[in-house]
Amino acid sequence: MVAIVDYGVGNLFSLVSSFKAIGVDAVATGDKEVIESADKIILPGVGAFGDAAEKLFSSGLADVVISQAKSGKPLLGICLGMQLLFDKSFEYGAHKGLSLIKGEIRPIAEVIPKDYKIPHIGWNALKFTKQNELFKYLKDGDFVYFVHSFYGANCNDSVIATAEYGADLTAAVADKNVYGCQFHPEKSGEIGLKILKAFCEL
């Protein structure tokens, strides 16, 4: 069973549905015991980093996610959920993250050319920078759906894929059993479902 951590940020309908579509039992939950009994954990998230981090820490779910990840359970952060795995973010102030991935979240405006639109929204191609189990059903250049204005910086050791948007932006990270996708696998058609399937098979 996959536990999708529900800490009151965004709607999880599509995410739950996408696991059902690949025949995997998934539940959106804020219950510590359910998360602890799951085989895999998804950390979702949309919106602003500061609000989300505040909700995650104040609910006590941050500690659950951290201890589960440290125990070796596969964890996948999606979009803002990926960003929350990092040490800190500079989205409207400085905020502390879960420190499961070394690095920080910075505005894409710092690295992309001025005439590029923000947010980076739409379908972009993945460039693999390292081989990883998460992409075992994919090929280099497969398209996934992005919506974001901030990106993972100073995280070279854990980057496994980038997407070109005037600069090579961090698209996915991995450090042992902790994974993160900046894009939305649950909105990336067949390719996205293949990523979730690979994650479930870890």
Place this chain on the structure above:
Amino acid sequence: MITKRIIPCLDVKDGRVVKGVNFKGLADVSSPVELGKFYSDNGADELVFYDITASAEGRALFTDILKEVARTIFIPLTVGGGINTLNDFDRVLKCGADKVSVNSGAIRNPDLIYQAAKRYGDQCVVLSADVKRVDGVFRVFAKGGRENTGMEAIEWIKRGVDNGAGEIVLNSIDTDGVKNGFDLEMLSAVCDVVSVPVIASGGAGNKQHFIELFNTLPKVDAGLAASIFHFGEVDIYDLKKTLKNSGVPVRL
């Protein structure tokens, strides 16, 4: 490299797609789920569902349908029609919509965009504008293009973006239904003043019109159309292949 998006728009009334048509291998062409799946399998980058139902019953039906679509199709879904309050945002987002498109609702209550963007994020709020030339000036029309609001369109759209709209759908009433190509002049005027993605709507009659759109206006991010897809005049997969061969980046 980010790709240009091709977006079919489905008008839904009482839970059924109107203007439904004939596709080979599709048993029920007016089923939003079947038609949506067909487009998704054919390379559509996103789907727009427009609720043109007037009754409360029909509205409830629409959200049921939307859930069914979100259970089956895993590409971004935008929902519009009858979005007047934050409760309307909530209603469709809970059923699996990723973005919500506001039009007349934002004209009646300009604060709606700001409030929705604050609660759900800019990326969630799409400002859809029906625009028509009146005495040489771009004017915003309300109520499905029937009523001239008197507002200057470029200023209106700019204000919408300042208030938090994360995307613009620009529908030119002047070119809509004419099938003579997108309204490049109007689109260019909007692209010049906003920094968020612009989706072109109104006027596409054939593949060439999409090539012309993206080649003439590189700042336009997506092309939206309804009937030419529904009636099979343009096949999305074929369109994207043609775009790719013309040097337009697309997802294939």
